Amino acid sequence: MNTPKFLNLTVFLFILSFFLGCTLKDHVQPVSIPIGGLASLTGNWSSLGLTTKAAMEIAEEDINAYFSGKHSPYRVSVQAFDTRLEADKAVDSFTSAAGTGTRFFIGPQSSAELATILPLTAGRTALVISQGSTAGSLAIADDPVFRFCPADKIEGAAIAKTIYGLGIRGLVTLARNDAGNVGLQNATGNSFASAGGETQALTPYGTAVSDFSTQLADLKARILALTTTHGAGKVGVYLASFDECVSLFTQAASDPVLRSVRWFGGDGVALSAALLADADAADFAIATQFMAPTFGLPDAYKTSWEPLMVRIKAKTGIDADAFGIAVYDAMWVIAKTIEAGHGVPADLTTLASLFTTQANAYTGATGSTQLDSFGDRASGSFDYFGLEKVGSVYQWKLAGKSE
Known part of the structure; x- marks a missing residue:
């Protein structure tokens, strides 16, 4: 049986248009x-x-x-x-x-x-x-x-619950003076107080501060007063900061009172490479069982x-x-x-x-x-990280998770 010529032409044109369409589509500039x-x-x-x-x-x-x-x-x-x-x-x-x-x-x-x-x-x-x-x-x-x-209200509630659960009843809070860290200081302190603890908030320090002697003297006085009230082992420090915590830790490292309590931080310092790179600051973090939360991976x-x-x-x-x-x-x-x-x-x-x-x-x-x-x-949810020293190398380790 002979196929009509117009049908052959139709099929040919269809095939041609298909391949031309593919070619044009493949070469259109995205x-x-x-x-x-x-x-x-x-x-x-x-x-x-x-x-x-x-x-x-x-x-x-x-x-x-x-x-x-x-x-x-x-x-x-x-x-x-x-x-x-x-x-x-x-x-x-x-x-x-x-x-x-x-x-x-x-x-x-x-x-x-x-x-x-x-x-x-x-x-x-x-x-x-x-x-x-x-x-x-x-x-x-x-x-x-x-x-x-x-x-911050979610993170603050989570870390405050964790701190209180560790037996801390007196908490001194300090923050870098920016919206995020001050928000964390307030959220954590308020949540800790709501849980039944005593919160003492220090005035946030300026973003250009590098000498923390004034803040550390105030921290020391608050720690001593809260220890008298709540007893040894029941006082902690919460610091909402970025990498300037390295300077603060280094300056705090030689004071036995500042080293005698547990320290906690905000998400801005968790997994910080700068903290790992400074031996004095890292040793202080280890000595104080420093722990900071970061947004958790499920x-x-x-x-x-x-x-x-x-x-x-x-x-x-x-x-x-x-x-x-x-x-x-x-x-x-x-x-x-x-x-x-x-x-x-x-x-x-x-x-x-x-x-x-x-x-x-x-x-x-x-x-x-x-x-x-x-x-x-x-x-x-939040993962809590602390520091450890393996041989001569400092590294972050998972220290716990929020519920």
Whole structure:
């Protein structure tokens, strides 16, 4: 039987259009969507800054492979800016990148930096997703700022419960004078008092302070007074700080009273590389059984976060914590937002709403990224880390977990 000529032509045209379509699709230039990273790469708390940069780069690779596999026209492109944990540098980096069209930012990692950027976000129609800010004062509904870590009220309640559970009944608290650390000092002290303990809060020290003799003298006097009231072994010190704790510990190391009580810290110093690098400070931390919480990584998702930790350490030489792993999850929520929106919506309200929907539906390496009414992570557990010396090497070790 002869096939009609018009049918042969139809089949030929169909096949031709199919191959031409594939060829054109494969050669369409993808749309690159920039994502800015605001991280302390060379300044205070650089351990998180460096793992943030690495997590963003790893996520960029994985997300672009995902988009490519789905023949998506979108790609992401990351660029990290060194803020040195300084608010003015964070503002300059944000303003510069947003001015050239960046709509998504990971970071900044401190609450002080975030507070300075917040007023600028609406005018730039950009979303800011912080991996490290915890200050309760920045829990604001309907703003374009999201936080992928638990706020200070959650961390403060957890560490206060742990301290009280260890038999401490008198607690002296001290903090670096920035929104995040002061928030932790207040949340921890208030929760400890609510549990039945006695809290004495010292005035926060300035961000440029390097001589802590005044603070240490005050601490010593409070420790002696609380020991008289509650007895030996029942007094502790809570310090909410960043890497300046190294100087404070070094200056405290020779005082037997300061060495006689247990010390606890906030998330800004947990897994600090700077503390490991100073023998005097590290020895003081070991002598006082210093312990600090960091946003915990759930065992249920170990198969997801453990390989990421290996990849991040290969890039940085630093063990990432959950704050760093949360960066990877935030990148994927951005990717899901781009995918669901068929690009980036021009309207900030629509963009924020779409991001919230994707975050509430996503489960990543840190578990569910569901947000509360303020756009902050709705829940979280904590891992406690202390220091140990193995041979001549200081290292962080897991000391416990919050319930």
